Amino acid sequence: xxxxxxxxxxxxxxxxxxxxxxxxxxxxxxxxxxxxxxxxxxxxxxxxxxxxxxxxxxxxxxxxxxxxxxxxxxxxxxxxxxxxxxxxxxxxxxxxxxxxxxxxxxxxxxxxxxxxxxxxxxxxxxxxxxxxxxxxxxxxxxxxxxxxxxxxxxxxxxxxxxxxxxxxxxxxxxxxxxxxxxxxxxxxxxxxxxxxxxxxxxxxxxxxxxxxxxxxxxxxxxxxxxxxxxxxxxxxxxxxxxxxxxxxxxxxxxxxxxxxxxxxxxxxxx
Amino acid sequence: xxxxxxxxxxxxxxxxxxxxxxxxxxxxxxxxxxxxxxxxxxxxxxxxxxxxxxxxxxxxxxxxxxxxxxxxxxxxxxxxxxxxxxxxxxxxxxxxxxxxxxxxxxxxxxxxxxxxxxxxxxxxxxxxxxxxxxxxxxxxxxxxxxxxxxxxxxxxxxxxxxxxxx
Numbered sequence: 001x002x003x004x005x006x007x008x009x010x011x012x013x014x015x016x017x018x019x020x021x022x023x024x025x026x027x028x029x030x031x032x033x034x035x036x037x038x039x040x041x042x043x044x045x046x047x048x049x050x051x052x053x054x055x056x057x058x059x060x061x062x063x064x065x066x067x068x069x070x071x072x073x074x075x076x077x078x079x080x081x082x083x084x085x086x087x088x089x090x091x092x093x094x095x096x097x098x099x100x101x102x103x104x105x106x107x108x109x110x111x112x113x114x115x116x117x118x119x120x121x122x123x124x125x126x127x128x129x130x131x132x133x134x135x136x137x138x139x140x141x142x143x144x145x146x147x148x149x150x151x152x153x154x155x156x157x158x159x160x161x162x163x164x165x166x167x168x169x170x171x172x173x174x175x176x177x178x179x180x181x182x183x184x185x186x187x188x189x190x191x192x193x194x195x196x197x198x199x200x201x202x203x204x205x206x207x208x209x210x211x212x213x214x215x216x217x218x219x220x221x222x223x224x225x226x227x228x229x230x231x232x233x234x235x236x237x238x239x240x241x242x243x244x245x246x247x248x249x250x251x252x253x254x255x256x257x258x259x260x261x262x263x264x265x266x267x268x269x270x
Numbered sequence: 271x272x273x274x275x276x277x278x279x280x281x282x283x284x285x286x287x288x289x290x291x292x293x294x295x296x297x298x299x300x301x302x303x304x305x306x307x308x309x310x311x312x313x314x315x316x317x318x319x320x321x322x323x324x325x326x327x328x329x330x331x332x333x334x335x336x337x338x339x340x341x342x343x344x345x346x347x348x349x350x351x352x353x354x355x356x357x358x359x360x361x362x363x364x365x366x367x368x369x370x371x372x373x374x375x376x377x378x379x380x381x382x383x384x385x386x387x388x389x390x391x392x393x394x395x396x397x398x399x400x401x402x403x404x405x406x407x408x409x410x411x412x413x414x415x416x417x418x419x420x421x422x423x424x425x426x427x428x429x430x431x432x433x434x435x436x
Contacts (some may be wrong), residue, residue: 028296031313087325093283
């Protein structure tokens with residue numbers, strides 16, 4: 001037997017010719033059917049992922065069926081670890097079109113369109129109930145306003161948990177959409193940011209804040225009460241009486257008016 | 271700020287991996303087990319194991335050898351289990367009721383089939399991956415966790431043993 005004959009016989013083994021392929025097709029169809037049934041029992045939820053370019057740098061976004069589950073700055077030191085954690089929880093499939101939709105929203109937001117971010121958010125990567133509650137509270141801080149770690153801790157009913165609030169901001173899996181950049185220090189300085197202070201500045205400036213080289217909010221900031229819908233100058237006696245958890249720092253009076261607030265009758269902000 | 275410090279590699283989705291490699295995995299299992307039901311069982315187990323381990327697979331790792339490593343390990347375990355239960359066909363002496371079925375359910379005897387079954391496990395697997403599925407020597411080496419030279423030697427030895435039988 002020649003080597004070529006032997007190779008041919010191997011190719012046709014075991015049933016010979018096209019019959020082998022038919023048999024393979026049948027087995028494959030049955031195998032797929034059984035596997036799909038078995039996979040249903042262990043399947044992870046799916047997430048569409050992709051990379052986008054934005055004015056604040058390249059971002060990796062993941063979107064589950066419930067909403068955006070992760071937005072990561074690709075140059076972050078922990079990116080590989082975060083991608084691994086995401087793969088443990090979701091079946092990832094690259095989908096550039098879906099990612100680009102998120103990218104469009106972020107670009108419009110950074111260009112000053114405060115109603116651009118419309119995607120829903122999925123907080124399933126957030127491990128604790130407290131962290132989820134804190135991040136949900138944060139989504140109620142509108143663009144053009146900021147709060148402090150202390151005020152946010154009060155707003156979620158844990159006034160002594162400022163440090164835990166800070167840690168929650170640091171591990172926020174959906175920055176920009178869950179606006180952890182809108183949390184600053186009580187002294188008015190902008191504080192840190194997971195993606196770097198430069199990005200926090202870019203985001204706050206895009207939302208209407210004027211921030212100088214000292215990295216502090218400018219004089220034009222007003223304090224808005226979330227329940228009375230009244231805004232005051234920072235030194236107003238009425239503002240001092242308000243609980244920190246109920247107030248927001250708004251970039252300026254016109255933005256406060258845009259949020260449906262009216263000026264205080266005591267301090268009469270411009 | 272917009273500079274790219276890190277290139278990310280998004281791994282191919284599991285669905286896509288399945289679509290790309292299911293056919294050759296099934297071909298390998300049918301050829302290696304020579305039994306349709308065994309092949310179907312191992313096909314399901316191979317992909318379930320792959321699915322569970324998929325999040326831990328390095329996106330830079332070669333998918334094909336990794337899948338074949340899972341499949342070949344399962345085949346080896348199955349052969350070991352069958353041997354423990356006395357279903358060893360390597361000697362070519364089959365009682366009628368235990369004769370291994372062809373992949374299409376038949377029980378026709380075929381010298382080449384018996385001869386392949388009689389090969390040492392590593393030789394049989396390297397041979398099947400090379401000749402029946404068409405894997406590169408490099409991929410087989412990765413799948414079997416040995417050197418490329420060792421794979422070449424195993425395939426060569428297998429061919430040397432099988433060829434004179436024809």
